[in-house]
Amino acid sequence: ERDYIGFASLPDQIHRKSVKRGFEFTLMVVGESGLGKSTLINSLFLADLYKNRQLTPVEERSEKTTRIEKKTLDIEEKGVRLRLNVIDTPGFGDGVNADDSWRVVTDYIDEQFRQYFMDESGLNRKNIQDNRVHCCLYAVPPWGHSLRQMDLEMMRRLHKKVNIVIVITKADTLTQSEVKRLKANILRDVEANGIQLYKFPECDSDEDDDFKRQDAEMKQSIPFAVVGSNAIFEVGGKKFRGRQYPWGVVDVENPMHSDFIKLRTMLISTHMQDLNDTTQDVHYENFRAQCIAQMAQ
Numbered sequence: 001e002r003d004y005i006g007f008a009s010l011p012d013q014i015h016r017k018s019v020k021r022g023f024e025f026t027l028m029v030v031g032e033s034g035l036g037k038s039t040l041i042n043s044l045f046l047a048d049l050y051k052n053r054q055l056t057p058v059e060e061r062s063e064k065t066t067r068i069e070k071k072t073l074d075i076e077e078k079g080v081r082l083r084l085n086v087i088d089t090p091g092f093g094d095g096v097n098a099d100d101s102w103r104v105v106t107d108y109i110d111e112q113f114r115q116y117f118m119d120e121s122g123l124n125r126k127n128i129q130d131n132r133v134h135c136c137l138y139a140v141p142p143w144g145h146s147l148r149q150m151d152l153e154m155m156r157r158l159h160k161k162v163n164i165v166i167v168i169t170k171a172d173t174l175t176q177s178e179v180k181r182l183k184a185n186i187l188r189d190v191e192a193n194g195i196q197l198y199k200f201p202e203c204d205s206d207e208d209d210d211f212k213r214q215d216a217e218m219k220q221s222i223p224f225a226v227v228g229s230n231a232i233f234e235v236g237g238k239k240f241r242g243r244q245y246p247w248g249v250v251d252v253e254n255p256m257h258s259d260f261i262k263l264r265t266m267l268i269s270t271h272m273q274d275l276n277d278t279t280q281d282v283h284y285e286n287f288r289a290q291c292i293a294q295m296a297q
């Protein structure tokens with residue numbers, strides 16, 4: 001006697017299929033020149049994390065006029081394949097005039113949506129490459145009191161198109177209380193200006209206590225204050241990325257020193273799928289609806 005027909009295995013089937021196909025994730029960094037964006041990307045994804053692997057620059061099929069730089073990393077862990085794309089954008093003040101710097105970024109995001117939309121309506125829908133931008137790390141300098149007018153303007157142009165995650169860079173230049181105050185000011189300005197940042201999902205009630213604690217700690221740290229470095233130190237046989245000061249070394253991955261590990265854990269191991277889903281269900285749907293409305297005119 002059977003009281004089930006077996007569709008409970010559906011999640012496994014879907015899982016197996018997507019594992020076979022592999023995952024794609026595209027991360028973009030935006031912000032003023034000199035804030036440590038490129039260093040942060042290296043710290044997040046290079047060398048020690050993936051030995052013998054390098055981000056390889058790839059040719060862009062459409063962008064010729066801008067200096068947007070795309071790098072791709074194919075990674076495999078325990079049979080799971082991930083193609084990671086990193087989009088480094090020209091910073092404000094990087095030779096692009098301020099009026100245009102937002103346009104370069106929004107054009108890029110729109111273009112990826114448009115391409116996906118075309119592919120999806122085309123004949124070969126099965127093997128669409130997903131180059132849509134799933135997350136935008138927005139770099140904020142540590143030396144201001146909060147967000148600047150140009151940050152707010154930039155975010156206003158972006159928040160309906162992409163998941164924005166704010167990072168305060170070079171956090172090693174701030175004291176603990178300065179970090180705290182800056183974070184509070186940023187969140188206040190975000191709220192006051194109606195900016196919609198990436199909304200971290202509620203933690204499932206059936207998750208274990210460790211996971212819940214980790215999730216709560218992560219949410220309390222937003223916006224992440226991070227440190228990056230290209231210098232590797234070795235102490236007692238353990239290698240780490242750090243920044244050397246007369247009074248000591250800042251360890252990029254030490255949670256007492258910065259939120260770097262929280263950011264990396266969030267991006268790579270806990271929220272990648274949700275960032276993907278939100279891109280599909282919210283931002284891409286927005287774009288699609290606009291396209292269809294325009295076609296109907």
Ligand code: GDP
Pocket residue numbers: 032033034035036037038039040091169170171172173226227228229243
């Ligand atoms: P980008 O223009 O935003 O890509 O910035 P870069 O990554 O090229 O870094 C600009 C400068 O800031 C370089 O001299 C870096 O060594 C320095 N830098 C990068 N990350 C940090 C950091 O976390 N703390 C400090 N103090 N300096 C940093």
Ligand code: MG
Pocket residue numbers: 037038039088
């Ligand atoms: Mg750079």
